[in-house]
Amino acid sequence: MKSLIQILVKLAILACIVAGVALIVRNLPDTKTEPQEVAQPEELANPKAQALRKHLLAYNRPARVEIINLTQRFAGDVEEIKKMTLPLNQDSKFYVRIQFFTDETDPAAPLVAQMRFLDIKNDNLLKEESINLE
16 A cells, blocks of 8 residues: 555656646747748858858847947957848847957957847846857
């Protein structure tokens, strides 16, 4: 009798764990999709802008993209990146804030793009990634 109760309790615990994992997986924000190609008026000449655009197209369309430049050394590259167009969706539940920075004292330091995917309603961080644009 005692072993039967232990087995039932173990099965109940296992069922709760499986249900909890299923709920967590189901409620994760779906930010990754297949890359969506959008007609670009002109080909981007800057390889940093091309790399960033390719990386951002791997995600669903955000509601907006905010760009913050924290570097003086790559100011020209950041201005070219600001001119590129990305597909947007006003009904999206997230937006992207991109901060560009580098080590100004090291001439070999790359330009880093820190991308924060934020909830449109309450600015909660959904995901954060950083890529080197060199």
